[in-house]
Amino acid sequence: MTKAIKEVQVNETVLSIDQLTLGFPGQDPLTTISWAIHRGQQIALLGKSGSGKSTLLNTIIQGSLSIQCQTQRVAYLSQQPALLPWVSVLDNVLLGFTLRGETIVSKHLELAHQLLEDVELCGFQYHKTSHLSGGERSRVALARALLEDADLLLLDEPFAALDRSTKIQMTKLCKKLFANKTVIMVTHDPRDALGWLDIAVVLTSRGLRGPFDLADFQNDHALIQALDGDL
Amino acid sequence: MNRILGYFLPVTLLIAVWWSIVVLFDIPHFILPAPDRVATVLFDRFTLISVHAATTALEIICGLFLGSIMGFTVACLIGDSKRLQSITMPTLIISQALPVFAIAPILMLWLGYGFASKLAMTTLIVFFPVTASTLSGFRALPASWDVTFQTLRPRRVKLFFYVRLPLAIPYTLSGVRVAASVAPIGAIVGEWVGSSSGLGYLMLHANARGQTDLMFAALVVLCSEALMIWSVTNRITLRFDKKYTANV
Numbered sequence: 439m440t441k442a443i444k445e446v447q448v449n450e451t452v453l454s455i456d457q458l459t460l461g462f463p464g465q466d467p468l469t470t471i472s473w474a475i476h477r478g479q480q481i482a483l484l485g486k487s488g489s490g491k492s493t494l495l496n497t498i499i500q501g502s503l504s505i506q507c508q509t510q511r512v513a514y515l516s517q518q519p520a521l522l523p524w525v526s527v528l529d530n531v532l533l534g535f536t537l538r539g540e541t542i543v544s545k546h547l548e549l550a551h552q553l554l555e556d557v558e559l560c561g562f563q564y565h566k567t568s569h570l571s572g573g574e575r576s577r578v579a580l581a582r583a584l585l586e587d588a589d590l591l592l593l594d595e596p597f598a599a600l601d602r603s604t605k606i607q608m609t610k611l612c613k614k615l616f617a618n619k620t621v622i623m624v625t626h627d628p629r630d631a632l633g634w635l636d637i638a639v640v641l642t643s644r645g646l647r648g649p650f651d652l653a654d655f656q657n658d659h660a661l662i663q664a665l666d667g668d669l
Numbered sequence: 670m671n672r673i674l675g676y677f678l679p680v681t682l683l684i685a686v687w688w689s690i691v692v693l694f695d696i697p698h699f700i701l702p703a704p705d706r707v708a709t710v711l712f713d714r715f716t717l718i719s720v721h722a723a724t725t726a727l728e729i730i731c732g733l734f735l736g737s738i739m740g741f742t743v744a745c746l747i748g749d750s751k752r753l754q755s756i757t758m759p760t761l762i763i764s765q766a767l768p769v770f771a772i773a774p775i776l777m778l779w780l781g782y783g784f785a786s787k788l789a790m791t792t793l794i795v796f797f798p799v800t801a802s803t804l805s806g807f808r809a810l811p812a813s814w815d816v817t818f819q820t821l822r823p824r825r826v827k828l829f830f831y832v833r834l835p836l837a838i839p840y841t842l843s844g845v846r847v848a849a850s851v852a853p854i855g856a857i858v859g860e861w862v863g864s865s866s867g868l869g870y871l872m873l874h875a876n877a878r879g880q881t882d883l884m885f886a887a888l889v890v891l892c893s894e895a896l897m898i899w900s901v902t903n904r905i906t907l908r909f910d911k912k913y914t915a916n917v
Binding site: 495496499500510512513514515516517518520522523524533534536537538539579586588592594 | 811812813814816817818819820821822823824827828831832835836912913914
């Protein structure tokens with residue numbers, strides 16, 4: 439059986455959600471949740487397919503009267519890295535500056551090069567993204583999210599389409615590069631976050647449950663119980 | 670080798686079937702001329718057919734070009750606004766729903782019997798597939814991409830020109846390929862309704878004089894012309910297609 443863990447410390451609240459009803463127009467609501475995320479928290483958001491995990495992330499990004507987000511600097515990573523095939527890896531990393539119409543100065547370029555080195559894509563700067571593997575593309579998206587220096591990182595199963603060894607590599611990279619960042623990572627498989635995230639919350643039809651120790655979900659039985667909302 | 674076979678085998682088979690029907694059923698040449706008779710006409714009246722073929726080719730190519738540019742431009746103007754799309758879509762659909770045969774006489778009246786009316790008809794027939802395909806391209810941005818770009822806090826204009834427009838290009842090109850296959854309809858209908866040049870005019874002229882072999886020769890040239898225009902369009906568009914197709 440999973441055990442609830444107490445909040446270790448209460449920092450500044452980055453995101454607070456008050457009685458947010460998740461659902462789609464014309465359909466029964468999926469669930470109603472209240473939640474507060476503090477600066478520096480790194481949380482795995484678990485839940486069954488269709489429980490509303492991705493909808494929650496999308497609602498956080500799009501905004502709602504029930505959500506108070508203390509920052510505009512939010513980065514989002516999904517299964518699809520959203521890379522433009524006609525520009526280089528470097529231009530994809532710098533895409534945020536281009537789309538905001540900001541001038542790219544040498545400081546930004548140096549940082550982009552450094553981040554590409556951090557995600558082990560040194561030498562790929564001028565390659566087209568269409569020539570990269572799935573893992574390499576995910577790392578380009580990771581570098582772009584890091585360059586945005588976001589206060590809140592929302593990850594929607596970013597490694598789901600990758601093979602196991604690439605997933606492990608990506609998890610290690612995230613642990614190293616997202617240290618001190620506030621992270622919410624949606625996942626079906628707690629193993630994707632093991633060794634990186636410690637806390638898990640579970641989204642069920644009866645609301646948000648947790649926080650729990652993520653290590654407790656490595657057992658399939660405990661995970662199934664948790665996903666069914668039978669905590 | 671396979672490619673050459675792919676082109677020539679169906680043509681050879683078609684000619685063989687055509688020839689067999691003429692011989693087996695002893696069909697008179699003024700109903701269905703044999704392929705050799707058509708080939709002879711093609712050779713003997715090469716200059717005449719070439720002049721008319723050039724007119725039709727020019728109408729198709731210019732119409733395809735103009736219609737594609739206009740279709741793409743209109744789609745770009747309304748692509749970023751759902752309200753503009755809902756206002757203009759009925760007009761666009763009407764422009765396609767009206768058969769070119771129905772509006773051909775009006776276009777003749779307004780633009781005369783020369784090149785302009787045929788160009789207008791071809792442009793009209795090309796315009797809608799290109800507009801509709803490009804609009805589909807604007808709507809095809811995957812939801813997760815949309816969310817990702819939203820977090821980059823883009824300027825609307827920058828997002829349109831830097832992301833949405835290039836991502837719509839493969840859809841536009843697909844529309845251009847469809848349009849290239851239907852563009853000859855506009856040119857030929859225009860020539861039938863009223864003209865003094867072009868393969869459509871030549872076919873009508875030959876028909877009135879019972880020159881079925883010349884009609885068939887014009888038809889063969891029209892088919893070849895349409896096929897060549899489509900092939901060239903296909904080659905050019907596929908080159909850009911690969912560049913802008915996103916890996917989603």
